[in-house]
Structures are given as C-alpha cells and as structure tokens.
Amino acid sequence: MMKKFIKEWMxxxxxxxxxxxxxxxxxxxxxxxxxxxxxxxxxxxxMLLDEISYRFLSIKRFDIVVVxxxxxxxxxxxxxxxxxxxxxSDNKLYINGEILRENYSIGITSDFSEITISENExxxxxxxxxxxxxxxxxxxxxxxxxxGKAILTIYPFQRFGTKN
Numbered sequence: 514m515m516k517k518f519i520k521e522w523m524x525x526x527x528x529x530x531x532x533x534x535x536x537x538x539x540x541x542x543x544x545x546x547x548x549x550x551x552x553x554x555x556x557x558x559x560m561l562l563d564e565i566s567y568r569f570l571s572i573k574r575f576d577i578v579v580v581x582x583x584x585x586x587x588x589x590x591x592x593x594x595x596x597x598x599x600x601x602s603d604n605k606l607y608i609n610g611e612i613l614r615e616n617y618s619i620g621i622t623s624d625f626s627e628i629t630i631s632e633n634e635x636x637x638x639x640x641x642x643x644x645x646x647x648x649x650x651x652x653x654x655x656x657x658x659x660x661g662k663a664i665l666t667i668y669p670f671q672r673f674g675t676k677n
Contacts, residue, residue: 539565543579543586543663549639549646550588553577553617553676559668560588560676564661572635572656577663577676580637580654582646588663589647590617593628593636600627618642625649635659 545558554560554577562579572578576591593599598609601622606613620643630636634653639645648654666672 539563541661542667543588545588546585548644549641550577550590551641551644552619553590553640554588554663554666555672558666558672560663561665561667562661563664566662567659572659572662578635578637579660579663581658581660582651582654586660587646589637589639589645591635592638593630593648593653595630595632595634597636598627598629599636601625620644623649628653633657 541562541564543560543562545554545556545560547556572591572594574591574594578589578591580587580589592606592613593608598607600607601624603624604621606615606622607627617640618638619641622638622642628636630653633656635656636648636653638647638649663676665675
C-alpha cells in the first residue's frame with residue numbers, strides 16, 4: 514500500500530520541489546513599482562527575474578537589472594561599468610569622455626560631475642530620468658546588490674516580451 518502511494522505521488526513531489534527551487538534560485542516574478550523606467554517598463558508590470566545567468570555571464574551596459582536597495586527591490590538600467598568614468602552635462606551622458614548614445618531615456622538627465630566607478634560596482638539609471646532614484650542619488654551599486662536581470666514582461670499580456 515505504502516509503495517503504491519509513494520510510486521503514484523513521487524512524480525508530483527519532484528515537480529513541486531523543482532518548481533520551488535526554480536522560483537527561489539533561477540527565475541522569480543518581480544513587479545515594477547513606480548514610473549522610474551517609463552517608457553520601457555510601467556508601474557505594476559510583472560516581469561521574470563533571471564537570478565542565475567550573472568553567475569556565468571558578465572553584466573553588460575544597458576541590461577535592465579533588479580537591485581536590492583535597503584528593504585526594496587528596484588529596477589534600473591546599467592549605464593556605467595566597473596572602472597569607467599561617467600558624467601552628465603547638458604543632458605548628455607559621457608562614458609570615459611565620449612557621449613553615450615541612448616534611445617530609451619525620457620526627460621532631462623540633470624548634470625553631475627565625473628564619477629569613477631569602483632571595481633565590482635555598476636552605475637544604474639532609471640529610463641525616466643526626472644523621476645528615478647538611481648546611482649545619481651544612491652551611488653554606484655555593488656555587484657552583490659544586483660539580484661539579476663529582468664528578462665521578460667509577462668503581464669499585462671499586451672506588453673509581453675523582452676525589453677532589453
């Protein structure tokens with residue numbers, strides 16, 4: 514009797530454990546809070562967070578990442594990489610003295626003096642520059658605070674797809 518029960522229910526138990534492990538360590542749903550990533554992402558969009566690929570691949574400029582900031586998770590775009598110098602003047606971002614071409618930001622990026630990004634840190638900005646708490650305010654983000662890459666909008670359904 515017990516063998517039959519185990520044999521019948523074991524596949525379901527394995528599936529449940531796998532789903533829990535995948536959700537906990539590989540892909541997690543995340544909700545966008547606020548307008549800081551408009552017009553790329555919108556308040557209350559539901560996305561999938563890839564928590565594993567940065568263990569094997571490097572973080573790239575323009576990746577949309579989820580950052581642990583205090584007790585919150587915030588979604589921002591990677592602009593500056595470790596060791597780079599970044600500044601903004603007249604609504605133009607400069608990386609190592611060269612203008613960074615962007616086609617996703619909205620609003621005016623307020624001027625800031627040149628900052629050198631430390632090793633193992635990243636400079637992140639919201640796409641909606643006039644309404645974003647980002648590295649201009651909180652500083653460069655240590656890699657250990659980057660929880661993963663936001664890879665896919667899954668809700669609302671009409672906005673389904675990748676945004677990078």
